[in-house]
Amino acid sequence: MQRLSVPACVLISGVLMAQTVHSSGNANVKFAKLSEEFIHETLALSPSSASQAGYHQHVDPKTGKTIALDALLDDVSAAGVAEQRRVNAQWRERFRTETPIASLGVEDAADWQLIDDQIALTLLELDRIQNYKHNPTFYVELLGGALFQPLTDDFAPEDVRLGYILSRIAASPHFLDQARSQLVDADPIFIKVAIEENDGNIDLIENTIAPAIPAGSKLKAQFDEVAPRAVEALKNFSRWLQDDLAMRKTDRTWRLGKELYAEKFRLVMETPVSSDQVLADAEHELKKTRAEMLQIALPLHKQYFPDHDDHASLSAQERENKVIGEVLQRISDDRGSTLPRRSIPTPRPSTGLRPSIRKRPKTGPSRSCASTTTGC
Structure with missing residues (x-):
């Protein structure tokens, strides 16, 4: 399920700060207010x-109640998805009717477009891409990030943050039940990655969170109560992925397809330039750069390897790769033999962080196409 990305939140937060200083006129002032509410x-x-994103306490505008968001997990049920869609569609309409882009100054108009594109990206995911129905890594990564984040961010005393984590651990079985109810099918690579990442979530609870809980404390008693149920739920979810979801027929792959990819690319990159244009430009620049590298490498190749020919018998592509590769390897070998050996100091743990939580667990979004929640 597409959520407002953290980089987008940071960027829009910067927008709000800038608006505080530069906004003028009723439309601009109202746009700043709506942006913050959104x-x-x-x-x-x-x-x-x-x-x-660093937003920890939310005041419900209807009840006035303050909600500790760090103690909660996302509602990924069908009702939760419907609410996501309703809220985003409603906000798009409000921005377009209450602060139309034509009524804003140049800077605010640019910010308006940024927000509008983020909403469009969310609705594209909810309505058409629908990873929440077809990609189990979405749920596994969301849960892993939710459990790990409070360990690394000193926004509150450690015992408070650990309490939030335990609340999320307690909610994990229900969260995974919701995930099961939503998933329809999945590409096998998504299932494989989800199972591997789910092992990381189990390891996170047993070998990272557990040592952080003070022995003999109320938190330890709470952990001993909720952690075993959560770990069992995680193991059951992996078994369900392997024995049920993996057995379902699907014609989907991890690829978005040309049409959806083009639409997502436009919204993510915030540019009218198409992905085909970007690829063509990149290939052109790569070809140009490799040709320049070859011209630099040829005299060095002759110097380094006087007994070699210049590989003229190879195809142009093979020759380019061969000559450049041999020269780069020789330079690397020469530098390795001449650089002085230096001891590398062991990094010291950051103040306030336990050594047991310095290493990020084997979960969360990977940069490979197969393990992102949106595919490629």
Whole structure:
């Protein structure tokens, strides 16, 4: 499920700060107010994203109640998805009717477009891409990030943050039940990655969170109560992925397909330039750069390897790769033999962080196409 990304939250937060200083006129002032409300309401619908964005306490505008978002997991049920869609569609309409882009100054108009594109990206995911129905890594990564984030961010005393984590651990079985109810099918690579990452979530609870809980404390008693149920739920989810979801027929792959990819690319990159144009430009620049590298490498190749020919018998592509590769390897070998050996000091743990939580667990979004929640 597409959530407002953390980089987008940071960027829009910068927008809000800038608006405080530069906004003028009724439309601009109202746009600043709506932008702030939009960020807070959408983050409140995704507590895991709120934790990452640094938004920890949300005041419900209807009840006035303060909600500790770090103690909650996202509602990923069908009702939760419907609410995500309703809220984003409603906000798009409000921005377009209450502060139309034509009524804003140049800077605010640019910010308006940024927000509008972020909403469009969310609705594209909810309505058409629908990873929440077809990609189990979405749920596994969301849960892992939600459990890990409060360990690394000193926004509150450690015992308070650990209490939030335990609340999220307690909610994990229900969260995974919701995930099961949503998933319809999945590409096998998504299932494989989800199972591997889910092992990381189990390891996170047993070998990272557990040592952080003070022995003999109320938190330890709470951990001993909720952790075994959560670990069992995680193991059951992995078994379900392997024995049930993996057995379902699907014609989907991890690829978005040309049409959806083009639409997502436009919204993510905030540019009218198409992905085909970007690829063509990159290939052109790569070809140009490699040709320049070859011209630099040829005299060095002759110097380094006087007994070699210049590989003229190879195809142009093979020759280019061969000559450049041999020269780069020779330079690397020469530098390795001449550089002085130096001892590398062992990094010291950051103040306030336990050594047991310095290493990020084997979970969260990977940069490979197969393990992202949106595919490629």
